[in-house]
Amino acid sequence: MxxxxxxxxxxxxxxxLEESQAPDDPFVLFDEWFTLALEKRVPMAML
Known part of the structure; x- marks a missing residue:
């Protein structure tokens, strides 16, 4: 197949995503994105 x-x-x-509005710590931004993906139930294939 x-x-x-x-x-x-x-x-x-x-x-x-505006660089000027992004936090200095990239892990903070990742945590926000990942939390949102979990809340929205984004399929794992999309993560």
Whole structure:
């Protein structure tokens, strides 16, 4: 079976990441994103 990455690609609409608004600690930003992904129940294939 051949897999095509385009089959699982999704377009997301949301806010932009502005570097000036990003925290100095990248782990803080990752935690925010990961928590949001869990809350939204984003499929693991998308994480």
């Amino acid at each position: 051949t897999r095509n990455i385009a089959d699982i690609r999704r377009d997301y609409e949301g806010g932009k």
